[in-house]
Amino acid sequence: xxDRNELTTTKPAESNxxxxxxxxxxxxxxxxxxxxxxMPGVSKERLDVKLDGDNLSIEGHVEMDLPxxxxxxxxxxxxxxxxxxxxxxxxxxxxxxxxNLKDGVLMLRVPKQAHxxxxxxxxxxx
Amino acid sequence: MIDTMFSRxxxxxDQLDAMHRLLSRSLGADGAPGGIRSVxxxxxxxxxxxxxxxxxxxxxxxxxxxxxxxxxxIERNILKISGARASFTPARDAKVQLYxxxxxxxxxxxxxxxxxxxxxxxxxxxYRDGVLRIxxxxxxxxxxxxxAVK
Numbered sequence: 001x002x003d004r005n006e007l008t009t010t011k012p013a014e015s016n017x018x019x020x021x022x023x024x025x026x027x028x029x030x031x032x033x034x035x036x037x038x039m040p041g042v043s044k045e046r047l048d049v050k051l052d053g054d055n056l057s058i059e060g061h062v063e064m065d066l067p068x069x070x071x072x073x074x075x076x077x078x079x080x081x082x083x084x085x086x087x088x089x090x091x092x093x094x095x096x097x098x099x100n101l102k103d104g105v106l107m108l109r110v111p112k113q114a115h116x117x118x119x120x121x122x123x124x125x126x
Numbered sequence: 127m128i129d130t131m132f133s134r135x136x137x138x139x140d141q142l143d144a145m146h147r148l149l150s151r152s153l154g155a156d157g158a159p160g161g162i163r164s165v166x167x168x169x170x171x172x173x174x175x176x177x178x179x180x181x182x183x184x185x186x187x188x189x190x191x192x193x194x195x196x197x198x199x200i201e202r203n204i205l206k207i208s209g210a211r212a213s214f215t216p217a218r219d220a221k222v223q224l225y226x227x228x229x230x231x232x233x234x235x236x237x238x239x240x241x242x243x244x245x246x247x248x249x250x251x252x253y254r255d256g257v258l259r260i261x262x263x264x265x266x267x268x269x270x271x272x273x274a275v276k
Contacts, residue, residue: 029223
């Protein structure tokens with residue numbers, strides 16, 4: 001309440017505010033896992049996809065050029081920062097992760113290790 | 127096998143955090159007042175409204191939408207935003223497993239009551255990084271004017 005002049009904080013100094021968890025869709029097919037995360041207002045430059053050991057974290061700062069003399073009439077969201085962390089399991093190929101950000105939606109593709117892909121075992125009759 | 131990818135730690139702090147978010151959303155962030163047409167938690171897209179001396183700025187947080195499918199209208203000072211969000215999730219079959227489906231999809235529509243002094247003929251709408259920003263100019267009479275002293 002202290003400062004109602006800001007709809008969405010953009011100053012890096014305030015990035016220590018608690019981050020918001022973005023909504024995600026996660027699904028798995030034979031080749032790997034796909035993750036979609038809603039991060040409106042995050043540009044490619046302010047997005048950080050990090051892999052630390054088995055921990056995959058996505059973090060983005062909301063950046064909008066707000067007029068300096070604007071005051072809030074009402075605000076449903078206050079989301080200066082998105083952050084969410086996932087633990088990958090061993091059969092996923094962390095080095096093959098692909099990330100793509102479009103219109104505020106982050107799409108991550110985590111492929112499975114080649115040896116972890118499902119494989120059909122031929123049964124031979126003798 | 128890969129449950130670590132989708133299980134979320136349900137610690138006390140996470141639950142408190144979720145509760146705090148729910149409360150702060152339904153009451154409006156930072157205690158800012160909500161409009162009668164802005165509904166409770168879970169609405170898509172979420173909307174913030176601000177005012178400058180010359181315009182009213184509406185921000186709709188609507189990621190992943192084809193800008194061409196967005197429909198923005200103003201009628202009797204009510205701004206309506208509608209459109210559809212395509213589904214990315216594949217059909218559930220034996221080969222695909224769905225672990226999380228939190229992102230809203232399908233058709234949506236929201237309405238915002240604008241202040242009385244806007245000029246509905248001077249509207250600009252831009253969609254960038256998943257945020258739709260609509261600027262509606264205030265009518266000339268409502269804008270600050272400098273009065274020359276003779």
